[in-house]
Structures are given as C-alpha cells and as structure tokens.
Amino acid sequence: MSEERQALENLLEENRVFEPSADFTAAANAGPDIYAEAEEDWLGFWRNQALNRVSWFREPTEVLDDSNPPFYKWFSDGELNLAYNCLDRHLETQGEKVAYHWVGEPGDTRTITYRQLYEDVCRFANALSGLGVERGDRVAIYLGMIPELPVAMLACARIGAVHSVVFAGFSADALADRIDDAEAKVIITSDGGWRRGSVVPLKAAADVAASRCPTIEHIVTVKRTDSEVVMAEGRDVWYHDIVADQPASSDPAVLGAEDLLYILYTSGTTGKPKGIVHTQGGYLTGATTTHHYVFDLKPDDIYWCAADIGWVTGHSYIVYGPLANGATGVMYEGAPNYPDFDRLWQIIDEYNVTIFYTAPTAIRAFMKWGDQYPAGHDLSSLRLLGTVGEPINPEAWMWYHQHIGGERCPIVDTWWQTETGGIMITPLPGAVATKPGSATHPFPGLKANVVDEDGKEVPLGGGGYLVLERPWPAMLRTIYGDDQRYIDTYWSRFPGSYFPGDGCKRDDDGYYWLLGRVDDIMLVSGHNISTTEVESALVSHLSVAEAAVVGRTDAVTGQAIAAFVTLRSGIDGNEDLIAELRNTVAEKIGPIAKPASIVFTDDLPKTRSGKIMRRLLRDISEQRNLGDVTTLANADVVQEIAAQAGGE
Numbered sequence: 001m002s003e004e005r006q007a008l009e010n011l012l013e014e015n016r017v018f019e020p021s022a023d024f025t026a027a028a029n030a031g032p033d034i035y036a037e038a039e040e041d042w043l044g045f046w047r048n049q050a051l052n053r054v055s056w057f058r059e060p061t062e063v064l065d066d067s068n069p070p071f072y073k074w075f076s077d078g079e080l081n082l083a084y085n086c087l088d089r090h091l092e093t094q095g096e097k098v099a100y101h102w103v104g105e106p107g108d109t110r111t112i113t114y115r116q117l118y119e120d121v122c123r124f125a126n127a128l129s130g131l132g133v134e135r136g137d138r139v140a141i142y143l144g145m146i147p148e149l150p151v152a153m154l155a156c157a158r159i160g161a162v163h164s165v166v167f168a169g170f171s172a173d174a175l176a177d178r179i180d181d182a183e184a185k186v187i188i189t190s191d192g193g194w195r196r197g198s199v200v201p202l203k204a205a206a207d208v209a210a211s212r213c214p215t216i217e218h219i220v221t222v223k224r225t226d227s228e229v230v231m232a233e234g235r236d237v238w239y240h241d242i243v244a245d246q247p248a249s250s251d252p253a254v255l256g257a258e259d260l261l262y263i264l265y266t267s268g269t270t271g272k273p274k275g276i277v278h279t280q281g282g283y284l285t286g287a288t289t290t291h292h293y294v295f296d297l298k299p300d301d302i303y304w305c306a307a308d309i310g311w312v313t314g315h316s317y318i319v320y321g322p323l324a325n326g327a328t329g330v331m332y333e334g335a336p337n338y339p340d341f342d343r344l345w346q347i348i349d350e351y352n353v354t355i356f357y358t359a360p361t362a363i364r365a366f367m368k369w370g371d372q373y374p375a376g377h378d379l380s381s382l383r384l385l386g387t388v389g390e391p392i393n394p395e396a397w398m399w400y401h402q403h404i405g406g407e408r409c410p411i412v413d414t415w416w417q418t419e420t421g422g423i424m425i426t427p428l429p430g431a432v433a434t435k436p437g438s439a440t441h442p443f444p445g446l447k448a449n450v451v452d453e454d455g456k457e458v459p460l461g462g463g464g465y466l467v468l469e470r471p472w473p474a475m476l477r478t479i480y481g482d483d484q485r486y487i488d489t490y491w492s493r494f495p496g497s498y499f500p501g502d503g504c505k506r507d508d509d510g511y512y513w514l515l516g517r518v519d520d521i522m523l524v525s526g527h528n529i530s531t532t533e534v535e536s537a538l539v540s541h542l543s544v545a546e547a548a549v550v551g552r553t554d555a556v557t558g559q560a561i562a563a564f565v566t567l568r569s570g571i572d573g574n575e576d577l578i579a580e581l582r583n584t585v586a587e588k589i590g591p592i593a594k595p596a597s598i599v600f601t602d603d604l605p606k607t608r609s610g611k612i613m614r615r616l617l618r619d620i621s622e623q624r625n626l627g628d629v630t631t632l633a634n635a636d637v638v639q640e641i642a643a644q645a646g647g648e
C-alpha cells in the first residue's frame with residue numbers, strides 16, 4: 001500500500017469555536033478536572049460510578065475481569081435488578097415525581113409518575129410470569145412509542161427475561177428474522193400504532209411473523225387504536241385482561257451483573273443487522289453515568305430524547321439512564337410533521353422542555369421544512385441540545401444552534417453505537433468548548449485513538465481509523481449466538497483494540513471529527529476521501545438540505561465522486577446550480593473532492609432510523625443489484641434515483 005493511501009485525508013477546515021457560558025459552567029455536573037481524575041485511575045473511576053449510581057443487592061468487589069478477551073466482564077460478582085434501580089428505589093423520595101409526560105400522536109396525553117410506572121411494571125411482570133415467561137427467556141417487543149413499551153421492557157428486566165425490542169416501523173419479515181435469531185417465546189405488540197394520522201397494523205404483522213416462528217407461545221396485545229384484530233384462541237391475550245387482577249407490587253429478581261438484559265439489532269446501515277447483547281451492571285453504570293454528565297441532568301429538568309425506543313438511543317436515554325437517574329422525561333408517539341411541521345416545537349413550548357436530543361437527519365429535515373416552524377414557538381426553556389446517529393454537518397449544527405438553541409444552548413454531538421451501549425465521544429457541556437461538526441473528546445475513563453492501516457497512531461491533524469483501546473462497562477458482550485462474528489467484526493482488524501468501523505480525524509487541538517463509515521471511504525487519484533467532508537461542503541451551500549456522496553469506478557481516477565443532493569424547500573435544481581455546488585466543494589476542501597456528477601433527488605435512501613444508506617447509492621452508481629434492503633425505509637426513492645442517475 002502506497003504512502004498516501006495510509007491515512008484519511010483531512011480536507012475540511014472548521015474554525016468556529018463555542019464556549020459554554022460562565023453560568024452554565026458554574027452549575028455544570030462535570031468540570032474540566034473530571035478528565036484527569038478519571039485518567040489517574042480509570043478502573044477506580046468506573047468502580048465509583050457503579051457504587052454511587054447503581055443500587056446493588058450485593059455490591060461487586062470485582063471491577064473488570066479481562067482474563068478472556070474480548071469477552072470482558074464488569075462487576076461480575078455484583079447482584080442487582082434494573083427495574084428496581086429505575087423504579088422501586090425512587091418511591092420513597094420521589095414517588096409522585098413525573099417519570100414521563102407522554103404525548104400521543106392524535107393529541108391524547110398521559111402523565112405518569114414513578115409510582116404509577118412502578119405499579120404498571122409490577123402488574124405486567126406478574127402477568128408475564130403467569131404466561132410462563134421465566135428468567136433468561138427472550139421476549140420480542142414490537143410496539144410504537146406508547147407507555148406500555150417502557151413498561152414491557154422494565155417488566156422483563158424485573159423478572160430477568162431478556163427483551164428484544166423491534167422497531168415498530170419494521171415489516172413482519174424483519175420481525176420474524178429477529179424473533180428467530182433470538183428464539184423469542186412471546187411477542188408484545190398493539191392492535192395498531194399511529195403514524196401520520198393512519199394506523200399501522202402491528203398485530204397483523206406480528207401474526208404473520210408468529211406463523212413463521214415456532215418458538216412463539218403467546219402474543220400479548222395492547223389496545224391502542226381500537227382496530228380490528230384476530231385473536232388466536234389459547235395463544236393471544238389482551239394486555240388489559242392479563243394485568244387486570246394482578247397485584248401492583250412484585251419482588252424484583254436478584255440478577256447477576258453479567259446476566260443478559262437485552263438483545264438489540266443494529267440499524268443495518270452497512271449490511272445485515274447484528275444481534276447486540278447487553279448485560280446488567282456495566283450497562284446501567286454506563287447509561288446512568290453518561291446520562292448524568294453529558295446531559296448535565298438536574299432534578300428539575302424536563303428531558304426529551306426524541307429518538308424511538310426501537311433504537312439503542314431510546315433504550316439508554318429514554319428508559320434506563322433517565323429512569324435510573326430519576327429524571328422527568330417527555331415521550332412522543334408520532335411523526336415530527338404531524339399534524340404540521342411544528343409538532344416538536346409545540347411540545348417543547350408546552351412542556352417547557354429544558355434538554356432536547358435528536359438526530360442530524362431530523363435536523364436536516366427541519367432545515368428543509370423552513371425556519372418559520374420553530375420561530376412560531378417559545379423555545380426559551382431549552383438549555384442544552386444534543387445530537388446522535390450520524391456525523392452532523394457544520395451547517396446543520398449552526399442551524400440547530402441558532403434556530404433551536406437561540407445561540408444560548410451548548411450542543412453535545414454524541415458519537416456512539418448500539419454496540420457501545422452508551423455515549424463514547426462527546427463534549428461535557430460545561431467543561432468543553434464545542435466546534436460545529438466535532439464530537440470533541442472521549443468520555444472520561446475511555447481511551448480512543450486514530451490509527452493507520454497498520455494500527456500505528458496518526459499524529460494530530462491527520463485522519464484514519466477510530467479505535468477504542470480499553471474496555472468500558474456498557475460495552476456489548478457478544479453478538480447473540482455468534483461469538484466468532486463478535487471477534488471478527490470488532491476485535492480482529494486491530495488486535496487488542498475495539499474497531500467500531502468508523503473513520504475519524506483529530507485536529508491540532510486533539511478534537512475528534514467523525515468521518516463516516518470506513519466502508520464508504522472514496523479513493524480518488526490515490527487520496528482517501530471521507531464522505532462526511534464532501535457532504536458537509538455541499539450542505540454548506542444555502543440551497544442544499546442534505547447530500548450523500550459515494551465513490552464509483554472511474555478509469556482515470558480510480559474512483560470518481562458521485563453526489564446525490566436534496567434541495568431546501570422551494571429551490572429548483574439546474575445546470576447552473578450543479579456548477580455552483582461543484583465550485584463550493586472545490587473552494588471548501590479542494591478540487592480533488594469535486595463531485596464528478598450531481599443528481600438532485602427529493603429524498604435519499606435511509607434506514608428506518610433515518611441514516612443515509614450509501615451502500616445502495618454505490619450499487620446504483622455501479623449499476624449493480626441492490627444489496628440487503630430489509631432495513632430500508634423508503635424503497636420508492638431508490639427506483640427514482642436509479643432512473644435519474646441512469647439518465648445522466
């Protein structure tokens with residue numbers, strides 16, 4: 001491999017810096033010292049978090065067991081229960097505090113206190129036991145964003161069953177695949193789910209999946225939409241029937257720190273989803289610690305993570321982290337643009353939300369819809385913003401900062417994965433100055449690095465492969481049923497280090513800038529160019545809402561950059577704009593990165609979690625058959641883009 005191919009080019013320069021206000025810093029949960037303190041004794045740091053944030057039935061004496069890498073164990077002689085940590089322990093001090101302000105899509109609402117949530121969880125835990133669900137059994141949960149979803153997860157956790165939440169936007173086939181892989185015994189679903197004013201027939205999809213999955217013994221159905229459903233005698237039961245006569249208390253199972261808590265499948269951006277396994281004690285330690293410091297949680301905060309619980313973000317930062325930390329959260333059932341494009345801003349206004357966490361893909365959609373929607377609401381209650389899911393383009397960051405944060409709120413750009421269980425690279429909002437598009441620094445106690453092909457550290461100012469050089473408590477334990485794939489996927493490329501699959505650069509100040517998937521890196525005339533930088537240059541143009549670029553084979557340059565661009569509302573694409581966009585890229589990052597072709601499209605292919613699926617655009621550009629499309633959200637757009645790209 002030649003010299004210049006070793007590292008990833010560092011092309012885009014972003015020099016804006018935002019310091020937190022003095023007031024924010026003075027009151028912050030974490031000051032700058034936390035980094036050095038954690039570094040001095042990183043295992044001691046995690047031990048303290050585990051002992052201070054988690055209630056144990058039996059306190060662990062052991063921190064990390066690294067005798068059989070990469071099968072690390074954390075706090076392994078500890079015993080605990082996560083539902084107890086999220087509910088029971090709050091009853092005495094804050095039983096009447098609101099756990100969730102829930103907002104249904106049609107406009108109905110529920111206010112749920114910690115005591116009510118505790119009672120609902122106990123009733124359902126008792127009901128699940130009554131159905132024969134035992135410790136270690138897998139339970140598939142296929143529900144929209146209704147209160148019964150966290151109730152079901154916590155009921156499983158209470159009795160020691162392993163939940164596998166499947167995003168309610170997935171098809172019957174995708175549900176069946178996940179049930180099969182986990183050999184789940186029960187499905188928990190609802191008669192239907194609300195989505196943009198219509199009903200998604202969840203029970204019907206569960207029926208199809210169950211007909212294909214012999215391990216399923218029961219389907220529990222929550223009544224949500226009053227839709228007609230077919231109930232199979234003996235197999236199917238209504239949620240409201242089985243909880244009706246249950247006692248509103250139950251003993252939490254005493255579980256080992258390394259017992260399974262859940263399986264969750266990755267979102268499938270790069271290929272076939274992986275069944276990620278998380279366990280109890282380390283996971284809760286990671287979720288509570290990061291939630292406390294990254295979101296600077298205070299007792300009076302109204303905290304809203306607008307992700308879906310079907311993704312890991314919802315597991316860690318709607319359910320386990322916030323509840324164990326005793327937070328008041330907002331939970332919204334429906335689409336952000338129903339009934340109108342201002343729905344989220346209306347909810348922030350009404351509930352006086354103080355902390356708001358969403359994804360770059362959502363922010364780019366807000367930009368596309370127009371500034372007037374947030375402008376019509378009072379967002380002055382907000383004090384902190386966050387993003388997760390993809391690299392955030394600096395222009396999207398700036399828009400979020402100005403139009404949602406009122407130029408007053410720190411933004412935490414949090415890099416992490418289903419596999420990591422919790423936030424890994426992130427600003428601590430009172431302690432770190434932010435730069436638009438940078439996730440800044442590893443969380444205290446972690447050790448990250450950027451390395452080249454050979455695993456050698458890339459000096460500051462350069463790019464390469466992100467690696468994690470120490471285990472951490474909330475890390476995945478394996479891929480369900482496939483230890484070898486766990487080793488091959490994460491621990492083989494750079495022996496001794498965890499390889500997440502993402503490219504990254506560090507600037508001269510040591511800030512981390514995530515550069516997208518290494519599978520997506522383009523090789524143009526001997527230069528490794530990241531998708532993120534070229535896309536961010538395109539998005540910096542005022543006409544552009546969203547962009548995706550891929551490398552397609554080119555006889556001269558090896559690969560040529562093909563760009564797919566979505567314009568902001570009211571803008572038409574034409575030849576002049578194409579020329580202008582190519583020039584913008586040349587100016588921002590250099591002529592080498594100029595797209596060879598630009599196709600305008602109304603939308604980009606995305607996973608159901610909203611991430612751009614570049615591998616499909618690559619297939620289109622190379623005129624290949626499309627790879628695995630089971631996690632694709634918008635199949636139509638692929639045909640449209642293929643037609644347009646073909647006509648170039």
Ligand code: ATP
Pocket residue numbers: 266267268269270271272273274311387388389390391392413414415416417418419439500501502514515516517609611
């Ligand atoms: P699959 O592994 O099946 O392809 P996926 O990686 O999209 O799916 P997730 O675990 O939901 O599934 O996503 C994690 C990935 O999302 C990270 O590896 C990274 O590429 C991207 N990501 C998440 N947050 C950020 C962020 N703040 N900045 C940059 N990239 C991010």
Ligand code: MG
Pocket residue numbers: 266270417501
């Ligand atoms: Mg991944």
